Amino acid sequence: MNISLKDKIANLKKEKNAVILAHYYQRPEIQEIADFVGDSLGLSIKAAETDADIIVFAGVHFMAETAKILNPSKTVVLPDLEAGCSLADSCPPEAFDEFVKSHPDHTVITYVNCSAEVKAMSDIVCTSSNALKIVASVPEETPIIFAPDRNLGKYIMQQTGREMLLWDGSCIVHEAFSIDKLLKLYKEHPNSKIIAHPESEEHILQTATYIGSTSGMINYVKAHPQEKYIVATEAGILYKMQQEVPGTKLIPAPAKDDNTCACSECGYMKVNTLQKLYNCLLNESPQINVPEPIRQRALLPIERMLELSKQDVGN
Numbered sequence: 001m002n003i004s005l006k007d008k009i010a011n012l013k014k015e016k017n018a019v020i021l022a023h024y025y026q027r028p029e030i031q032e033i034a035d036f037v038g039d040s041l042g043l044s045i046k047a048a049e050t051d052a053d054i055i056v057f058a059g060v061h062f063m064a065e066t067a068k069i070l071n072p073s074k075t076v077v078l079p080d081l082e083a084g085c086s087l088a089d090s091c092p093p094e095a096f097d098e099f100v101k102s103h104p105d106h107t108v109i110t111y112v113n114c115s116a117e118v119k120a121m122s123d124i125v126c127t128s129s130n131a132l133k134i135v136a137s138v139p140e141e142t143p144i145i146f147a148p149d150r151n152l153g154k155y156i157m158q159q160t161g162r163e164m165l166l167w168d169g170s171c172i173v174h175e176a177f178s179i180d181k182l183l184k185l186y187k188e189h190p191n192s193k194i195i196a197h198p199e200s201e202e203h204i205l206q207t208a209t210y211i212g213s214t215s216g217m218i219n220y221v222k223a224h225p226q227e228k229y230i231v232a233t234e235a236g237i238l239y240k241m242q243q244e245v246p247g248t249k250l251i252p253a254p255a256k257d258d259n260t261c262a263c264s265e266c267g268y269m270k271v272n273t274l275q276k277l278y279n280c281l282l283n284e285s286p287q288i289n290v291p292e293p294i295r296q297r298a299l300l301p302i303e304r305m306l307e308l309s310k311q312d313v314g315n
C-alpha cells in the first residue's frame, strides 16, 4: 500500500513526539498538516508551551530561533535553512551593536523579525500583534530605539505620538505593493475594504481600514464579513482567511511587478515544502542552535514580551 507523504509525517510525528508549528504564509499543504497555524506571537506562545520533544518550525529562521531560545533542551528543526528573512537581514548584529552603543540611554525594542544576536542586544522584543502595547509600556520620558522595521516603527510613532529612533530596515515583500495599482483595483471594487500589515509602506497603510498582524487581519475579517477585502500582506494568508470567511471575496493587493502577483509571495517562506518538512522530521536536521550566552541574553526580552502580551493574541 502506498502511504501518502501527509500520513508518513503524521506517523513520524507521533513516533517522535513532535509538534508542527506553521506560519500563515506557509504553503497550504503545510498549513493543513500543522498542529498549530498562527502569527509570530501565537507561534512563540505555542513554542513556549509545548511539551513535544521535537519542534518542526514551518516558518522562517528567526521564528525557529525564537522557539529554540525558549526551548534549549528540545530539538528544533527548520525544513530548509534557506528560509531567511530580508527584514532580519537588514539588521546586521555588528552594525546594530554600534548603533545601540552610541545611544546608551535608549531602551531597545526589537521587532521579532531579527536574529538572536540582535535580540540579545534588546530590552524588549515585540511582534506586530503587540508592538503598540510594548512601546506604551516604556515610561514616556525614556527614549526608544526601534528596530529593524522602519515602516512598523513609523506606524507606531503615528499611533502613539511618540518619537523613536528607527533602524532603517524593511521587508521586500511588504514594500513591493504598488500604490497606483492598489488605487486602480480599489476603483474597480469601490465597495471593498483594504486591510494591511504594518510592515507595508505609509502610503499603503493610509488606504487601509484595518492595520494589524496576520492573526489580527484574519480576526478582523471574521468579525466584519464584508463582501470584499483587498488584502495587503503576503498572499499565503488568503488560504486560512478564506476558510474563515468562505462567502467573502478576498483580493490580494497588487505588487509593483507588472504581470504577476508573485512579489506578494515571500520567497523565504515558500522554500519550505512538504517533502522538506518530512525529511527534516525524519533526519532531525537541519537543526537550529543558538550559542548559550546569546540564548540567555535573547531570552529575557522575549520573556518580557510574552509577559506583557498575555491577553493580546490576535490584536
Ligand code: 13P
Pocket: 038, 039, 040, 041, 113, 127, 128, 129, 171, 197, 199, 212, 213, 214, 215
Ligand atoms: P506576523 O507577526 O503578523 O505573523 O508577521 C510575520 C511576518 O513575517 C510578516 O512579514
Ligand code: SF4
Pocket: 060, 084, 085, 086, 087, 088, 113, 171, 172, 173, 174, 199, 234, 266, 267, 268, 269
Ligand atoms: Fe521576512 Fe517579509 Fe518574508 Fe515576513 S514576509 S518573513 S518580514 S521577508
